[in-house]
Amino acid sequence: MIQDRRVLKPTFIPSDVVHRDHETRQLSRALKPLMDGGVPETAFLYGSSGAGKTCIAKFTVNRLQENVLDINHQYVNCWKDHSRFKTLYRVLEGIDRAVDIHRQSTPTDELLARLEEYEGPPYIVILDEADQLADTSVLYDLYRVRGVTLILIANREQDLFSQVGSRIASRLRTRTRIHFDQYSDDELASILSDRAQWGLGKDAATSSQLERIARVAEGDARVAIGILRMAAQQASDRGIQSVTDTMIQKAVPEAEAEIHQKNIQQLTEDQHLLYEILSEHDELASGELYDRYAKRASDPKTKRMVRNYLQKMTHYNLVIPDGESRGRTYRLTSAESVSS
DNA sequence: TATCCACAGGAATACGTGGGAT
DNA sequence: ATCCCACGTATTCCTGTGGATA
Known part of the structure; x- marks a missing residue:
C-alpha cells in the first residue's frame, strides 16, 4: 500500500503547501527585493515545533529559485552544527567553497574571510534551531556579509535574543518577524x-x-x-x-x-544513570537526585555538570523539570507509562 | 522582614583528543 | 614524530532567585 515512502518522511517538502498562505506571503515579501537586485530583509520565523517553520522556509526558497532567479541557498541545522566553525563551514559548503578546508587546519577567521570574498548570485542561508547556537557571534558574522540573506528559525523569540548581544539584537529585531501558530x-x-x-x-x-x-x-x-x-x-x-x-x-x-x-541511545553513562534513578521515582528534588547519583556512580561528576546533563535531557524531551530555583523537581516524560 | 541557603545557569578556565600540517 | 588548532568535556567561580527560617 505504500506508494511513495518519501512523502511520509519528516524532511519531505510538498510541492504545494496548505494553510500557511499568510506566512508564505510574508516570507516571500521579505525576500522579494532579490528579484531586482535589492537587499532583502532578514526573516525570523518562530513558533512551536511541528508548526511548519522549516517546511515553509525551504518551500519558499525553492519556489523562488525555481521560478524566478539565479540564487544559492543552504540549510543549516544549528542543533547539529552549533559551533561558529561548523556553521560557517556549512555556509561555505553551500557555495562550494569548502572543498579544500580540512577541519581545523584553517582558523575560523579564514572561513569568514573566504565568505566575504564571495561574489556570486544572492545567497540565502536558513539557520534552523538558531537558538541552539553555542556562539551567536556567527549571526553577526553572517549578517555583515554582503549578498547573504538570513532566515532564522527558533521556537521562541526570546530564546534566541536572550543570548545575542544587544548590538545585533536591535538590528535583527527590526526585521520581518513571522509567527507560526500551531495547526488546528x-x-x-x-x-x-x-x-x-x-x-x-x-x-x-x-x-x-x-x-x-x-x-x-x-x-x-x-x-x-x-x-x-x-x-x-x-x-x-x-x-x-x-x-x-x-x-x-x-x-x-x-x-x-x-x-x-x-534519544535514550544518545545518552552517556552518567546520563543513563540519572535516567535510571528517575525511573525509580515519580519525581525527585535536585538535591536528592544528586545524592543518589553520587552514591551509585563510579566516578561522580560535579553538581554543575549534572545540571548540564539534565538540561540536555530536558531538551531531548526525556526529563521534565518542575519549578524555578529552589524546590525544583525532576521527573521523566510519561512516554513509557503511555505505551503500556 | 531580614537573612540564609539550595539551586539554576552564565562565564572563564583547564584538560584531553583528533587529525591536518610541518 | 611533533606541533597546532578547534573541539567536547568537565570544573571552578559567580550571580540571581525564591522558598525557608529566625
Whole structure:
C-alpha cells in the first residue's frame, strides 16, 4: 500500500503547501527585493515545533529559485552544527567553497574571510534551531556579509535574543518577524489527507481516522505524520490496503517511543544513570537526585555538570523539570507509562 | 522582614583528543 | 614524530532567585 515512502518522511517538502498562505506571503515579501537586485530583509520565523517553520522556509526558497532567479541557498541545522566553525563551514559548503578546508587546519577567521570574498548570485542561508547556537557571534558574522540573506528559525523569540548581544539584537529585531501558530485539528487532518493520498493511495485511511491522528498530535505536524507513517508501515507489513483503527491506536505510542528510544541511545553513562534513578521515582528534588547519583556512580561528576546533563535531557524531551530555583523537581516524560 | 541557603545557569578556565600540517 | 588548532568535556567561580527560617 505504500506508494511513495518519501512523502511520509519528516524532511519531505510538498510541492504545494496548505494553510500557511499568510506566512508564505510574508516570507516571500521579505525576500522579494532579490528579484531586482535589492537587499532583502532578514526573516525570523518562530513558533512551536511541528508548526511548519522549516517546511515553509525551504518551500519558499525553492519556489523562488525555481521560478524566478539565479540564487544559492543552504540549510543549516544549528542543533547539529552549533559551533561558529561548523556553521560557517556549512555556509561555505553551500557555495562550494569548502572543498579544500580540512577541519581545523584553517582558523575560523579564514572561513569568514573566504565568505566575504564571495561574489556570486544572492545567497540565502536558513539557520534552523538558531537558538541552539553555542556562539551567536556567527549571526553577526553572517549578517555583515554582503549578498547573504538570513532566515532564522527558533521556537521562541526570546530564546534566541536572550543570548545575542544587544548590538545585533536591535538590528535583527527590526526585521520581518513571522509567527507560526500551531495547526488546528482540521488543518492537520487535511495535511494528513494530502500526504496519505500522495504517499499511500486513495483508500489508505478514512477521514475520521486522519482526524483522530490530528487530535492526538496536538498541532504538531511532525508527530501527526510520524503516526501515519507507523500505522501505514503496519498495514504494509501485513499486506493490507488500508490502516485499521487498531493500527492507529498502536502507532501513537510507537511513534513517540521511536523518538524516545533514539534519544535514550544518545545518552552517556552518567546520563543513563540519572535516567535510571528517575525511573525509580515519580519525581525527585535536585538535591536528592544528586545524592543518589553520587552514591551509585563510579566516578561522580560535579553538581554543575549534572545540571548540564539534565538540561540536555530536558531538551531531548526525556526529563521534565518542575519549578524555578529552589524546590525544583525532576521527573521523566510519561512516554513509557503511555505505551503500556 | 531580614537573612540564609539550595539551586539554576552564565562565564572563564583547564584538560584531553583528533587529525591536518610541518 | 611533533606541533597546532578547534573541539567536547568537565570544573571552578559567580550571580540571581525564591522558598525557608529566625
